[in-house]
Amino acid sequence: MLWPLFLLVTAIHAELCQPDAENAFKVRLSIKTALGDKAYAWDINEEYLFRAMVAFSMRKVPKRETTEIAHVLLCNVTQRVSFWFVVTDPSKNHTLPAAEIQSAIRMNRNRINNAFSLSDQTLEFLKIPSTLAPPVDPSVPIWIIIFGVIFCIIIVATTLLILSGIWQSRRKNMEPSEMVDAEDKRENMITVENGIPCDSLDAKGGHINDAFMTEDERLTPL
Amino acid sequence: MEKARPQWANPLQFVFACISYAVGLGNVWRFPYLCQMYGGGSFLIPYLIMLVVEGMPLLYMELAVGQRMRQGSIGAWRTISPYLGGVGVASVLVSFFLSMYYNVINAWAFWYLFHSFQNPLPWSVCPLNGNRTGYDAECEAASSTQYFWYRKTLNISPSIQESGAVQWEPALCLILAWLVVYLCILRGTESTGKVEQLANPRTWINAATQIFFSLGLGFGSLIAFASYNEPSNDCQKHAIIVSLINSATSIFASIVTFSIYGFKATFNYENCLNKMILLLTNSFDLEDGFLTASNLEQVKDHLASAYPSKYSEVLPYIKNCSLESELDTAVQGTGLAFIVYSEAIKNMEVSQLWSVLYFFMLLMLGIGSMLGNTAAILTPLTDSKVISSHLPKEVISGLVCLISCAVGMLFTMEAGNYWFDIFNDYAATLSLLLIVLVETIAVCYVYGLRRFESDLKAMTGRALSWYWKVMWAGVSPLLIVSLFAFYLSDYILSGTLRYQAWDAFQGQLVTKDYPAYALAVIGLLVASSTMCIPLGALGTFITRHLKRGDPAPVA
Numbered sequence: 001m002l003w004p005l006f007l008l009v010t011a012i013h014a015e016l017c018q019p020d021a022e023n024a025f026k027v028r029l030s031i032k033t034a035l036g037d038k039a040y041a042w043d044i045n046e047e048y049l050f051r052a053m054v055a056f057s058m059r060k061v062p063k064r065e066t067t068e069i070a071h072v073l074l075c076n077v078t079q080r081v082s083f084w085f086v087v088t089d090p091s092k093n094h095t096l097p098a099a100e101i102q103s104a105i106r107m108n109r110n111r112i113n114n115a116f117s118l119s120d121q122t123l124e125f126l127k128i129p130s131t132l133a134p135p136v137d138p139s140v141p142i143w144i145i146i147f148g149v150i151f152c153i154i155i156v157a158t159t160l161l162i163l164s165g166i167w168q169s170r171r172k173n174m175e176p177s178e179m180v181d182a183e184d185k186r187e188n189m190i191t192v193e194n195g196i197p198c199d200s201l202d203a204k205g206g207h208i209n210d211a212f213m214t215e216d217e218r219l220t221p222l
Numbered sequence: 223m224e225k226a227r228p229q230w231a232n233p234l235q236f237v238f239a240c241i242s243y244a245v246g247l248g249n250v251w252r253f254p255y256l257c258q259m260y261g262g263g264s265f266l267i268p269y270l271i272m273l274v275v276e277g278m279p280l281l282y283m284e285l286a287v288g289q290r291m292r293q294g295s296i297g298a299w300r301t302i303s304p305y306l307g308g309v310g311v312a313s314v315l316v317s318f319f320l321s322m323y324y325n326v327i328n329a330w331a332f333w334y335l336f337h338s339f340q341n342p343l344p345w346s347v348c349p350l351n352g353n354r355t356g357y358d359a360e361c362e363a364a365s366s367t368q369y370f371w372y373r374k375t376l377n378i379s380p381s382i383q384e385s386g387a388v389q390w391e392p393a394l395c396l397i398l399a400w401l402v403v404y405l406c407i408l409r410g411t412e413s414t415g416k417v418e419q420l421a422n423p424r425t426w427i428n429a430a431t432q433i434f435f436s437l438g439l440g441f442g443s444l445i446a447f448a449s450y451n452e453p454s455n456d457c458q459k460h461a462i463i464v465s466l467i468n469s470a471t472s473i474f475a476s477i478v479t480f481s482i483y484g485f486k487a488t489f490n491y492e493n494c495l496n497k498m499i500l501l502l503t504n505s506f507d508l509e510d511g512f513l514t515a516s517n518l519e520q521v522k523d524h525l526a527s528a529y530p531s532k533y534s535e536v537l538p539y540i541k542n543c544s545l546e547s548e549l550d551t552a553v554q555g556t557g558l559a560f561i562v563y564s565e566a567i568k569n570m571e572v573s574q575l576w577s578v579l580y581f582f583m584l585l586m587l588g589i590g591s592m593l594g595n596t597a598a599i600l601t602p603l604t605d606s607k608v609i610s611s612h613l614p615k616e617v618i619s620g621l622v623c624l625i626s627c628a629v630g631m632l633f634t635m636e637a638g639n640y641w642f643d644i645f646n647d648y649a650a651t652l653s654l655l656l657i658v659l660v661e662t663i664a665v666c667y668v669y670g671l672r673r674f675e676s677d678l679k680a681m682t683g684r685a686l687s688w689y690w691k692v693m694w695a696g697v698s699p700l701l702i703v704s705l706f707a708f709y710l711s712d713y714i715l716s717g718t719l720r721y722q723a724w725d726a727f728q729g730q731l732v733t734k735d736y737p738a739y740a741l742a743v744i745g746l747l748v749a750s751s752t753m754c755i756p757l758g759a760l761g762t763f764i765t766r767h768l769k770r771g772d773p774a775p776v777a
Contacts, residue, residue, distance in 0.1 A: 028504065032511035078507040129355035135347065143336035147394065150336075154401045161408050162616060 016095055017073040017086045023095040025102075026126045028082040034122035042081045046116075047074055051085075053115050054101075057108040058087055061100055066090060102128050227292060229450050237460050239447050240285075243594030244437050244468040246587050247327060247559065253472040254479035255554035256432055260425040266473070268429035273469055276701050277433040279693035280658060282461035283665060284439060288448025289457050290677050294601030295442030298449070299661075302669045304766075308758015309660050310602060312653065313442035315751045317598040319649040320441065321626050323642055324595065325403065326633040328588040329395035330560060331581050333375055336395075338577035345370035346568035363729025367565040375560070378724045379636040382740055386636025393634045400627040403592050407600065407619050423708075430705055436468060440654040440661070443594035446601035453681045458690075479558070482566045487548035489569060494543035505536045555646070556639075559584060596622065640721060640740075648744045652709060653751035659702045660755055666695045719744065 017024060027050075031039045040046070051072040058067040067087065077083040086095045105112070105128050113123055120130040230236040257265045291298035296310030337344050348361035348369060356362070361369040372378045379386050438444065448457060492515075499513045506525055513521055522540075526533045553562050567576045596619070603618055604610050610618070633642045665674055671694065675686045713719075719741065722731040736744070 030510045079509040079512075080503065080507040081510065082507055131354050132350050132356070134350055134354060142340050143333070146336045146339055147332075147398065150332075151398055151401070154398065154405055158401065158405045158408065161405065165408075165616060 016088060017075040017084060019076050019084050021084070021086065021095075023098045023101065024084045024086045025098070025105075025128065026082060026084050028080060028124040028126065029116070029118065030122040030124075031081065031116075031118070034118050042077075047077070047083075049115060050074070053108075053112045054085065054087060054105070057104040057112065058096070058101070060108065061104050064096070064100070064104075106131065227450065229452060233451075233455055233460070236447060236451055236455070237463060239594070240444065240460065240464045241467050242590030243443055243447070244464055245471045246436075246438075246591035247584065248432075248436050249468065249472040250475045250479070250584070250587065251554055251556075251558045253432060253436070254476035254483075255558065256428050257476050258480070258483070260428060265425060265429065268426045269432065270469070272426070272430045272433045272701075273465060275693065276430055276698050277437050277469075278462060278465045279690055279698050280434075280439050280662070281437050281444065281465050282458055282690060283662065283694055284444040285448040285457040285461050286674075286678055287661075287665060288445035289451045289453065289455060290674075290681060291445075292449050292453070294449060294603075294605045295445045295598065296602040297605050298445055299664065302664055305759040305762050306660070306664050306668065306755075307762060308755040309657060309664065310442065311758055312657050312751045312754035313440060313445075314599055314602055315754060316650050316653050316657065317441045317443065317595050318626070319645060319747065319751070321592065321595045321599065321622075322629045323633055323645040323649070324588070325399045325592055325626065326392075326396060326630055326638075326642060327556070328399040328402075328585060328592065329392055329630075329634075330375060330556070331584040331588060332395040332398055333392060334560065334564065335578060335581040335585065338574055338581060341574065343564075343568050343573055343577060344374070345564050346573070360726045360729060363727065365565070365729075367561050367568065368729070370564075371560050372724045373726075376639050377636050378639055380725065381723050381734055382637050382640040382721065383737055384637060388631055389634050389636065389638075392638075393631055396630050396634055397627060399589075400623050400630075402589060403596060404619060404623045406589070406593055407596050408616060427705060427708055430701060432472075433469075434658070434702075434705070435650070435654070436472065437465060438591070438594060440657040441595065441650075442598035442602070446597045447594070449601065454683065456682055456684065458682075458684070458687075482563060483549065485566050485569075486562055487545060489566075490548050491543055491545045494541060498540060498543060501536065501539055505532065556642075640723070643721060644740065644744055645747070649747045649751075652706070652713075652748050655702055655706045655709070656752050656755070659699060659706065662694060662699045662702070666699075671695055 015021075019026070029042065031042065048069070051069050051074065054072045055067050055069045058064045058071075068090075071088045071090070071092070072085060073088065074083050074085050087101055088095050105125055109120065109130055113119055116123055120132075230239075257263075287298055287302075291301050293301065294310070295313040296307060299310040300307040345367045348357040348366045350356070351358050358369070360373060364372070375392065377386070377389050451457065495515050495518065499515075499518065502508065502518075502521070502525065503510065503513055506529065508521075563580060564577070567573050567580060570576050599622055600615075600619055603622070604615055613621075632638060633645075635641075665671070671691060675691070678684075678686055719736050720733050721736060723734045724730075725732045
């Protein structure tokens, strides 16, 4: 006599939890990718834990404190491991709205991940985006600090070089001996003829004028 | 009578200055690319032939001219013939164009260097989007290194027409780069030599071009450096040493770059495979870990036959991962230096250390070449009595740096990278070929090869080998003429010029046409430097004609 009732209940349950049903969410786990050798097998007990975690998340939502594990329905478990789930209300006739489930899961995502030793990438709730951790943003960007240091060093070095150049030229100007200057200038000057420097000739050591070479030959050697 | 010319403290300083000028970023990011595109190791054959036939003779000639005339490029060419002062002016102008945009690369290197002191490296992770549910859309479409380069560093606009505003971060780095250059050239020549720790006709043309530009001929920098030499310096030996070291550095850099290419290709290939595996595993709810790289193809075939309808739904997203196609995507230029290398670095252990070392190396290369460039501009200016009598050397250097920095701000705008590419591709290429051609003809035929030969013999005490004479008088000018003719016909035949613009939505580069005013700027760049030569000759001719017309007595 209870059989028809049982069949009816399972039929209703089957209708409530179906792929792409209203308020149903698909979950995908990548246990082998996350844990490698330490991967556990996905069995009914793991499913029980999952249902418990979802019920726990829903109990934190105001007005849903009476959610039980039995209200969470799983279906279509595949090898992947992936499955669909819905959360029903205490009467077990309707499913709770997707928005509530979404916000509940998002609030407790960390706890759910930790229960299974997985992460946001390996325990995926499709259509429930997770909040990503923002990167650390220091108040002053690091690169400006380093830039400032190098900039100051370069400015100081440039100023020192310019000042030392001015100081040196002032010291040279203050030397009284103009004669010394002129002599220095003459020594350092290089004769330029037609724009071509004549320093291939050694001006200091004198040079041999070939035109007079023949003079020696006029005198007969003794 | 003129004041003593400053000189190098010893010949080694001169050699190092030349090496640091010649060994630049082109050795790192252009030569390995050419090797890959034109047959790998076999590219070395045309490269080495062109080195011996074109590179060394022209390098020796420029050094010899500088050492003989003991002046910067303008004075040196005016001495050879009064009608050729325009060649020197053209060299200075091209050097000026180069210094305007080249230092922007150093600014980028500084930017990346300062950002290397963080964990994790900023180009290894994508930033989050507005509501923190995923990553930034542009970063997802492209990759994190490309996003950091195009969005964070350049903040590039979708096309060259949309200029945007000057970005203050790269502008600051550009100012710093110019300050560093100014600091180095402040003390003049003596400080720039400080030790820096250096079958297919397309193949031959590229080898010839690479040697030509890699050695930095025609800018006047080598003439400037050599003009500070002792007259008796053996510049023949130094020319050979500098060109050999330049080529050795290129070859060494390509070994490193090839390993980076291979690393990147393998990494991308494995990433692609993993993405495909995940896609199939999720679509068909297969067991996690069942699909591996080895059985991927078999399983794909099985799925295609077992679930044809579902497979056809997934088919548009399936990519055929191939290591060969990854290896074939060679990159050159700023893309190689700032995207490919930084991507490789972010995947290494202790990536901060490698990053700092790598960008420091880029900086050393870039600043070394910049010093040569500024020497090419400053030497003629300080040689000229008109300017140097009114302003001290420090002020002239400061003014040149200031003007170049101000114009360089153009390249820090949002569309700056597009203008950078224009300058990089067109400011120096055709004009340099023409300048060096005129230089070679001037030395051999206007000044006279015999006269130059006897000058060199008197200066250095060594006779000129027949090899250099044959190269200078015949082979090198012929080569340059053919290169010039090829590039000119190439530009004319290829029709309208196009450029690569960054599309933020697709996350990749798209080809666009240059607008009219950009084409005008390109034409102006090429014309302004090439026209200097005939205009200089014309100007001298007119002034001489006027002087002869005057009845003033000549002593």
